[in-house]
Amino acid sequence: MSNYLTNNEASGRATAKRRRKLWLASGVAGLTGVISLAAVGVAGSAGAVGLNWNTAQVSKDGDQRGDEARDWGKDEDRNKDRDKDKDKDRDKDRDKDRDKDHERGKEVPCDTDKLIQAIVFANNKHGGVLELAKGCTYNLTRNDYEGNGLPVITERITLKGEHTTISREATADYFRILNVGAGGHLTIKGLTIKGGQTLELENSVEPAAVWAAYSDSEAIAAQVKAGTPLAQALTARQANPKAGLKAAPKVTPKVTPGVVTPLVEQPEENDGAGILVQPGGTAEILESEVVLNQSGGNGGGVANFGTTKIWHSTITRNTAFFFGGGVFNAGLLKVEESKISDNTAVIGGGGISNGAAEIFTDDVDGGTVELKKAEITDNETLGFGGGYLDIEGNTTAYETKFVSNTAVLAGGGIAAADSQLNLHNATIEKNSTAGVGGGVAIAFDSVATFEKSSIKDNTAGFFGGGLFNAGSVTTLRDSEVVGNRAIGPIGVGGGIFNIFGEVNLSKTKVAHNFSTFEPGGVFSFFGDVNVDDKSAITANRPTNCLAIPGGTIENCFA
Numbered sequence: 001m002s003n004y005l006t007n008n009e010a011s012g013r014a015t016a017k018r019r020r021k022l023w024l025a026s027g028v029a030g031l032t033g034v035i036s037l038a039a040v041g042v043a044g045s046a047g048a049v050g051l052n053w054n055t056a057q058v059s060k061d062g063d064q065r066g067d068e069a070r071d072w073g074k075d076e077d078r079n080k081d082r083d084k085d086k087d088k089d090r091d092k093d094r095d096k097d098r099d100k101d102h103e104r105g106k107e108v109p110c111d112t113d114k115l116i117q118a119i120v121f122a123n124n125k126h127g128g129v130l131e132l133a134k135g136c137t138y139n140l141t142r143n144d145y146e147g148n149g150l151p152v153i154t155e156r157i158t159l160k161g162e163h164t165t166i167s168r169e170a171t172a173d174y175f176r177i178l179n180v181g182a183g184g185h186l187t188i189k190g191l192t193i194k195g196g197q198t199l200e201l202e203n204s205v206e207p208a209a210v211w212a213a214y215s216d217s218e219a220i221a222a223q224v225k226a227g228t229p230l231a232q233a234l235t236a237r238q239a240n241p242k243a244g245l246k247a248a249p250k251v252t253p254k255v256t257p258g259v260v261t262p263l264v265e266q267p268e269e270n271d272g273a274g275i276l277v278q279p280g281g282t283a284e285i286l287e288s289e290v291v292l293n294q295s296g297g298n299g300g301g302v303a304n305f306g307t308t309k310i311w312h313s314t315i316t317r318n319t320a321f322f323f324g325g326g327v328f329n330a331g332l333l334k335v336e337e338s339k340i341s342d343n344t345a346v347i348g349g350g351g352i353s354n355g356a357a358e359i360f361t362d363d364v365d366g367g368t369v370e371l372k373k374a375e376i377t378d379n380e381t382l383g384f385g386g387g388y389l390d391i392e393g394n395t396t397a398y399e400t401k402f403v404s405n406t407a408v409l410a411g412g413g414i415a416a417a418d419s420q421l422n423l424h425n426a427t428i429e430k431n432s433t434a435g436v437g438g439g440v441a442i443a444f445d446s447v448a449t450f451e452k453s454s455i456k457d458n459t460a461g462f463f464g465g466g467l468f469n470a471g472s473v474t475t476l477r478d479s480e481v482v483g484n485r486a487i488g489p490i491g492v493g494g495g496i497f498n499i500f501g502e503v504n505l506s507k508t509k510v511a512h513n514f515s516t517f518e519p520g521g522v523f524s525f526f527g528d529v530n531v532d533d534k535s536a537i538t539a540n541r542p543t544n545c546l547a548i549p550g551g552t553i554e555n556c557f558a
Contacts, residue, residue, distance in 0.1 A: 105129030105160060110136035115166075119151045127156035132191070137165040143175035147198065147269070150177065153184035153281070161190045168195040176273050177293070180306065182280030189286040193293070193301075196273035200296035200321045207347050207383030210357045211409045214417040214444040215470050217436040218409065221462045224490045230517075231548050234499065234525050265305055265330040265364050270296035272303030272328070274318065279331065281306035285313045290326075294319045298356055298364070299328030300343060307332045314338065320345040323389065324353035325379060330364050336372045340387075343379045348415065349389030350379030350405060357391055357417075366393020366419065371400040380406040384441060385415035386431060394420045401427045408434050410468065411441030412458060421448040429454065434461040436497065437468030438484060446472040453479045461488030463523075464497030465513060475504040484513045491516035493523035495540060498551070501527045505535040518543040524551035531555040 108118045110133035122128040132138070140149035149168055159166075166177055177196040180186045208218050224230050267276060274293035277283045285308070290301040300318030302308065304327070315326040316339070325343030327333070329352065340351040348357065355366025369390070374397070376387040387405030388395075395416075400423070402413040412431030414421070421442075428439040439458035442448045453476070455466040466484035467474065481495045494513035496503060503524075514520045521540030522529055524547045531537065537544050537556045545556035 105131040105158065107131045107133075109133055110138070112138045112140060116151060119153070119157065122157045123151060123154050125155075127185075129158040129160060132159060132161040132164045134162040134164065136161075137167055139167055139169045140175075140177065141169045141172045143173065146179075147175045148177075148179045149175045149196065150179075152179045152181045153186045154181045155183075156185040158187040158189070159191060160188075164190060165192040165194055167192075168197065170195065174199050174296075176276055178275045179272075180275070180277045180281035180283050182278055182306075184278075185282040185284075186275075186277075187284040187286065188288050190288060192289045192291060193274045194289075194291050196275075196293040198270035198273045198294070198296045200270070205347065205359050207381070207409055210347055210359065211384050213357060215410065215436070215441075217463065217468070217470065221435070221490060230490070230492060231525075234548070265367075267303055267305050267330075268297050270321075272299040274299075274301045275303070277302070277304045277306040277308050277331070279305045283308045285310045287312045289314045289316070290318065291315075292317050295324075295328075296321045298323045298353065300325045300345070301327060303328045304333050304367075305331045308334070310335045310338045312337050315340045316342050318343045320349075320353075322347045322359065323349045323356040325350045325381070327352045328356070329354045329367050329369055329393075330356075331367045333367065333369045334372070335370070335374045337374070339375045339377070341375065341377045341379065345379075345381045346383065348381055348383040348391075348407075349385045350381040350407070351376040351387045353385065353389040353391075354393040354395055354419075355389075355391035363391065366391050366395075369393065369395045371395070371397035373398070374400045375403070376401065376405065377403045378405065382408045384410040384435075386412045386433070388414045390414075390416040390419040390421060390446075392418045395422070397421075397423045397426050399425045401429070402431060402439075403427065403429050405431045406433070407431075410435045410443075411437045412460070413439045415441045415443075416446045416448060416472075417444040419446045419448075421446065422451075423449070423453050424451045426450065426453040427456070428458065429456045430458065432459040434488070436460055436463045438465045438486070439467060441468040441470075442472045442474050442501075443468075443470040444472065446474075448472065448474045450474075450476045450479050452477075455479070455481045455484065457483045459484070460486045460491065462486065462490055463492050463499075465491070465494040465515065466510075467496045467503075468493075469496065469498045469501045469503050469527075471500045473502045473504075475506070476508040477506040479508045481508070481510045482512050486515035488516065492519075494520040495537075496522045496529070498522070498524040498527045498529055500525070503527070503529045505529070505531045505537075507532070507534045509535065510537045511539045513540045515542075519546040521545055522553055522556060523547075524553050526550035527552075529553040529556075 108115050108130050115138050118130050143149050174197045177193050273295040274290045293301050300320040301315045318326050325345035326340045343351050354369045356364040379387050384407050386407035387402040405413050412433040413428040431439050438460035439455040458466055465486040466481040484494050486494045492515050494515035495510045510521050521537045521544040531554045545553045547553045
């Protein structure tokens with residue numbers, strides 16, 4: 001592998017720190033070769049030239065000469081003040097010129113080595129703006145020893161382009177494109193980040209085994225398909241102390257005397273194939289595209305463990321071996337007026353995953369996510385959370401669409417476990433799953449609120465065409481659950497399926513939903529569905545409501 005060498009003024013090499021045990025058994029094979037870097041920069045301007053003044057002498061021959069000398073002294077002072085003002089004006093002009101130069105940025109020709117040189121120089125000169133060549137594709141063929149195609153960003157650096165692409169050469173060894181280290185602040189604008197790839201684990205894992213840590217839906221469905229009546233299958237699970245849910249397995253951390261276990265989540269070696277943002281790092285993805293990246297861990301397009309903003313951008317056709325096909329988050333993430341589409345994750349969170357379930361290491365707690373006028377569409381996963389997954393995190397969404405996403409096990413549009421969700425004016429529409437929760441699957445002590453939102457035309461193979469709520473509290477206010485279907489051979493609860501949880505309906509309509517077996521509207525087992533007098537459960541097929549022993553549904557006519 002090549003090392004990024006610098007000139008005398010910019011010596012050293014940026015490295016990314018890691019604190020947690022790596023998942024990989026072996027690293028990326030090395031490449032040979034050294035990049036020789038030339039000095040990059042502009043010589044500084046000369047300093048201001050001061051003026052020397054002679055000292056006025058006072059005449060011994062009388063007041064007239066003395067007055068003249070004093071007048072001359074006053075003139076001298078005025079001249080000094082005038083020249084000081086001129087010096088200040090010249091300094092201000094130079095500062096303005098420097099600011100303009102910084103704003104314009106340094107032009108980087110369409111040459112990959114020149115781009116590497118420019119980033120190294122900016123890292124060593126307290127940052128800068130790099131103007132990349134219009135219409136250029138910077139093909140990366142080499143990487144540093146930690147699997148980064150470009151130097152780790154450690155200062156405030158902006159990469160600006162126009163129809164400009166930074167891409168990993170298809171035949172090159174596996175490496176990510178960009179890595180933002182602690183203290184680094186990367187802004188990209190007008191760029192396409194393409195083709196990053198990190199190694200996959202040698203050992204695979206079954207998505208159903210991971211989902212089983214949060215819900216018994218697969219086990220119950222298997223019993224019903226084998227011929228066990230639904231009520232009997234549900235009752236058999238009722239003795240579970242976690243109210244019908246399996247407790248997620250936890251690994252007791254090893255305590256080393258004198259060593260404090262960090263609370264900040266740390267990335268693994270293969271997270272973030274397109275862009276990795278480390279704890280303490282910041283990234284702004286503006287008017288850009290992150291496409292066709294493939295992560296062997298979490299975060300096919302972007303993996304954020306710091307602070308990331310995605311604005312007027314597209315994250316598309318990325319893949320993750322575990323969680324977060326498009327974006328993985330364990331920090332602070334804001335997605336505004338952007339599209340997360342056509343991404344794939346094997347285990348969960350085809351579009352976005354806020355956190356990760358435990359597989360080979362401890363689980364990764366989700367961070368804080370804000371979605372505003374975002375579109376999360378046509379993403380898929382073999383596990384849960386086709387469009388969006390939240391595990392032990394906090395998510396708020398405004399005017400956001402979750403449309404046409406797919407999950408095999410649960411939560412075609414959205415899945416959440418041990419999380420807080422607040423959605424306002426959200427659309428969850430035309431999502432699907434072969435399992436439970438065609439639109440939304442809420443499980444494992446989560447608290448979810450949908451306000452002025454629509455859960456519409458979603459499809460499930462087992463339970464809860466619109467909403468599956470297990471061991472959680474879900475509130476729908478001024479919302480609708482309409483036209484959803486549970487159409488599999490054991491489909492129950494076309495609109496809402498509630499088990500060991502609580503669902504509150506306020507000024508909400510549950511209508512025109514369908515399921516193979518009754519009820520088509522709302523089903524509840526050992527849980528409560530509270531319906532206020534301004535809500536309506538109507539026109540569902542084959543019936544509106546069914547509460548079997550231990551469950552209640554208020555204000556509903558079967």
